Amino acid sequence: MPVAIITGASKGLGRALAEALAARGWDLVLDARTEGVLKEAAGAVSAYGTRVTALAGDVTDARHRAGLVAAAWRLGGADLLVNNASALGAEPLVRLEGLPLEGLRRALEVNVVAALGLVQEALPLLRASAAGAVIAVSSDAAAEAYETWGGYGASKAALDHLAAVLGEEEPGLRVWAVDPGDMATDLYAAAVPDDGDPRPAPASVVPAFLRLLDERPASGRYAAPALLEGQR
Incomplete structure (x- = not known):
């Protein structure tokens, strides 16, 4: 069975993707910071009959990252790494003039440094896979300027x-x-707590990620709405 490592997998997009992969027979290594919530998510995912290893910890901890990759190795390797864990830098979000520099450092440490560290740790297993892949969960805020x-x-x-x-x-x-794209997640609620507009559930965008795995297009940047539109 293929094996995936998914960070930030206790809720939101990470959990939705974990459940979708488990339904397809993938074995999983799941990460999140809160042990109780992660344990509950792992129990739900394991109901699909696949092997699930859940390791609570902080992705900025090199020992934790090594533990995630070691767990994948014990399951047979790593065919997919999903860097989904994210930090906002401030909750709720603030203008740059008031952004705490420690918050910015935390966002960079979680979203960039730790993500690369996990890639580096997992590369030998990913290279050994016949279909090794890395997914970096991005945002439209990476390409557009929003206050x-x-x-x-x-x-x-x-x-x-x-x-x-x-x-x-x-x-x-x-x-x-x-x-x-936009999703109803705890991260978004923490970022913009006063936004009352309805957002789609994370599970609604999972088919876009599955399409990438099925069709394996060239490496690059993709937007889930466009991938979903292409399936219609």
Whole structure:
């Protein structure tokens, strides 16, 4: 069975993607910071009958990242790495003039540095896979200028560029930066708590990610809405 490592997998997009992959027979290594919530998510995912290893921890911890990759190795390898864990930098989001520099550092550490660190740790297993792939969960804030989204958007723009370079350096892999579009997640609620507009459920964009895995287009940046539109 193929094996995926998914960070930020206890809720939102990470959990929705984990459930979709488990339904397809994937074995999974799941990460999140809150052990209780992660344990509940892992229990739900394991109901599909696949093997699930859940490791609570912070992706900025090198030992935790090594543990995630070691868990994948015990399951047989790593065919997919999904860097989904994210930090906003400020909750709720604020204009750049008031953005705490420590918050910006945290966003960069989680969204960029830790993501690259996990890629580096997992590369030997991904290269050994016949269909190794990396998904970097991006944002439209990486490409568009929105008030208050500067710190978070800058971190995702940096992640996009790392993904683009990795795709050039690792032609044997597929490396996709994916903008999932608007979703009703805890992250978005923390970013903009006063926004009462309805947002689609994370599960609604999972078919876009599955399309990438099925069709394996060239490494690059993709937007989930466009991928979903192409399926109609």
